[in-house]
Amino acid sequence: SRYGIRDFVLCTGRIEPRKNQLTLLRAMQESDVPLVVLGDVVPGQEAYYAQCRRAAGSNVLFLDAFEQDDPLLGSAYAACSCLALVSWFETPGLVALEAGMLGKPLVLGDRGSAREYFGTMATYVPPDDTRAIRRAVNAALRQSNSFELSRHVNENFNWRSIARDTSQAYAKLL
Numbered sequence: 001s002r003y004g005i006r007d008f009v010l011c012t013g014r015i016e017p018r019k020n021q022l023t024l025l026r027a028m029q030e031s032d033v034p035l036v037v038l039g040d041v042v043p044g045q046e047a048y049y050a051q052c053r054r055a056a057g058s059n060v061l062f063l064d065a066f067e068q069d070d071p072l073l074g075s076a077y078a079a080c081s082c083l084a085l086v087s088w089f090e091t092p093g094l095v096a097l098e099a100g101m102l103g104k105p106l107v108l109g110d111r112g113s114a115r116e117y118f119g120t121m122a123t124y125v126p127p128d129d130t131r132a133i134r135r136a137v138n139a140a141l142r143q144s145n146s147f148e149l150s151r152h153v154n155e156n157f158n159w160r161s162i163a164r165d166t167s168q169a170y171a172k173l174l
Helices: 021-027 046-055 071-079 094-101 114-121 130-141 147-156 159-173
Strands: 009-012 035-038 060-063 082-085 106-109 123-125
Touching: 009 071, 009 130, 021 035, 021 046, 021 130, 071 094, 082 094, 082 130, 094 106, 094 114, 094 147, 106 114, 106 130, 114 147, 123 130
Parallel strands: 009 035, 009 082, 035 060, 082 106, 106 123
Antiparallel strands: none
16 A cells, blocks of 8 residues: 555566566566566666666556565565566575465466476466466466465475474485
8 A cells, every 4th residue: 555556466586687577577568457576686787677667667666675574575465466476497486485375376487496386376487478478467367365375385385394394304314
């Protein structure tokens, strides 16, 4: 509500070519759906950021990254209609896990290991295909939050589970 938008697509992460915000912006140029690009520019990537700004329509809001404990960060995830992270490579992005904790529809690049984390509970797109990205985002905007995705992320990717799995891995090695 602070920014006067609702029913928006959230793209959060460092602004840099690997995260591929420019292709997402190009894919959504003819859409009037609000798009929030949340993140800081990676030093040395100012020219890429300038390209992103030029490609952005009037429906795009650029925000600097919020601190992890800033309530606005949680609010952005809670208020978005879907998360779009069409990176060239992710392992997966922590932002996808954060959005997944809330069951938000996920549109992710099809490279990297995100599929190992989310399986069929996310939509995967080629990071260079603007039509596929636009179709996937528009489809995600029609979806409801997924209790199955939220439960999966909360049960499998919490600190207790991570500590247990790490401990078991060390026990096997020793």
